[in-house]
Amino acid sequence: MADSVPVRCPTCRRENAFTPPTFPCACGAPLTLPVLRGGVPIEILHRTWEASWVEVRCEVCGRQDAWPAPESGCACGTVVRVPITPVPAAPPAPDGPAGEPPGPGAATRPQPAPRPAVGPPPERPVFRPVTIRTARDCITAAAQYLKWLGFSDVARAQERTAAGVDLRGTGVVAQVDPTTRATALRDIECVWLNGLTDSAVPVSFSLAGYARDARSRADELHVPLFVMDLTGTPQPVNDAADELISNGGGPPG
Numbered sequence: 001m002a003d004s005v006p007v008r009c010p011t012c013r014r015e016n017a018f019t020p021p022t023f024p025c026a027c028g029a030p031l032t033l034p035v036l037r038g039g040v041p042i043e044i045l046h047r048t049w050e051a052s053w054v055e056v057r058c059e060v061c062g063r064q065d066a067w068p069a070p071e072s073g074c075a076c077g078t079v080v081r082v083p084i085t086p087v088p089a090a091p092p093a094p095d096g097p098a099g100e101p102p103g104p105g106a107a108t109r110p111q112p113a114p115r116p117a118v119g120p121p122p123e124r125p126v127f128r129p130v131t132i133r134t135a136r137d138c139i140t141a142a143a144q145y146l147k148w149l150g151f152s153d154v155a156r157a158q159e160r161t162a163a164g165v166d167l168r169g170t171g172v173v174a175q176v177d178p179t180t181r182a183t184a185l186r187d188i189e190c191v192w193l194n195g196l197t198d199s200a201v202p203v204s205f206s207l208a209g210y211a212r213d214a215r216s217r218a219d220e221l222h223v224p225l226f227v228m229d230l231t232g233t234p235q236p237v238n239d240a241a242d243e244l245i246s247n248g249g250g251p252p253g
Helices: 135-149 185-198 212-221 239-247
Strands: 005-008 015-018 022-024 030-032 053-057 064-068 071-073 079-081 167-169 172-177 201-206 225-228 234-236
Touching (some): 135 201, 135 225, 172 185, 185 212, 212 239, 225 239, 234 239
Antiparallel strands (some): 022 030, 053 064, 071 079
């Protein structure tokens, strides 16, 4: 696992620990996004497709690809984009004797991927996120996360417009906001009422964070709040979400 780095929230000035995401490169090596230490995070007020991706070069094979830009959610509801180290210029190709280009057998072979450090086994298997490209992906990622927490029978609800719920399972109802606006107070109260009616845990997932009054109301009602980045990995933003992660919904499926 990559080392965490401190990220200071531009809204409340709180310093949060952020672990850069790691993706599998096409060569098979783990590629951790190179977060720029000391860089200034930028609050996400409006999402654009271009700004949501960053170019990163694999240190093993040299391949350069676009990956979801790293994002971090603060307990105050602010979501920021974490800056990364710019891609350095590609080194010039080595020349052969007397300035001649290298022969066919002189190509540099990729080095094998480093082996991860061996640690104690986790209580749950590693969560495998679903990269978010569409609103449907956002709901799918939230469903996968709830299943990882132990709500193994989570499924998409039939009538989201009427009920205000996107996902249902035994003991859980969830609302997923894939829009670029902050989730509003009414949405939090709606999912809470659904949880109350079904005797289930109400959970909210948001791609753009939460309005301040929505965040305060969720704390009062003990509604777990999560923010999602484009990697599809939800991050807890209040104590209720931390408790849900700790307690889960039963044995992981």
